[in-house]
């Protein structure tokens with residue numbers, strides 16, 4: 001089944017995405033510099049791009065940069081006066097991402113902050129609110145990151161949280177995998193939080209069986 005999912009993702013990318021030198025170069029640079037291949041897929045990247053455009057996003061928050069593959073997709077969705085803050089723990093990942101942003105011509109829109117996302121977020125506030133957030137870092141802190149995104153966002157903000165199905169692992173009530181515990185805590189939070197409307201969509205494809213949360217701040 002996994003081979004079929006991969007082939008269909010390749011068909012979708014071939015039909016609807018086309019060749020993209022900057023994104024291909026970013027993935028090649030990530031691999032050359034030893035970053036793990038855990039970026040979103042091409043089809044998912046384009047979905048993020050489209051959702052950010054549909055939301056009319058001018059200010060985007062991203063938690064979890066890696067080499068900036070998803071960041072480049074999101075930055076391209078911004079208008080000329082738009083901006084994106086992306087948070088990354090690992091200095092090496094951040095350095096590679098900066099190279100990729102430069103090559104893709106989006107550096108001017110991106111504010112990359114290195115450190116624990118929880119600390120970076122706690123230090124934020126007072127700027128224009130965010131319109132859109134993509135959360136894709138350490139899954140154990142997902143509920144905290146959504147809470148902070150809501151604090152830093154506007155009414156109507158779109159929030160996407162990646163990897164919330166984990167090949168069905170989300171159903172494991174007694175899991176000792178802290179990523180699953182964190183994912184379940186996110187669902188518990190969303191189910192009880194009056195500030196957001198949320199759903200989750202399962203996906204299969206190049207990134208296997210997983211899914212994302214889609215939420216809108218009331």
Ligand SMILES: C[S@@+](CC[C@H](N)C(=O)[O-])C[C@H]1O[C@@H](n2cnc3c(N)ncnc32)[C@H](O)[C@@H]1O
Pocket residue numbers: 038039040063064065066067068069070071087088089090093115116117118136137138
């Ligand atoms: C799945 S990757 C992000 C992929 C990226 N969004 C993409 O699709 O191209 C997760 C990233 O989150 C970073 N990360 C892990 N824990 C973090 C933390 N506490 N604060 C900030 N970033 C963290 C990892 O170093 C890694 O680069």
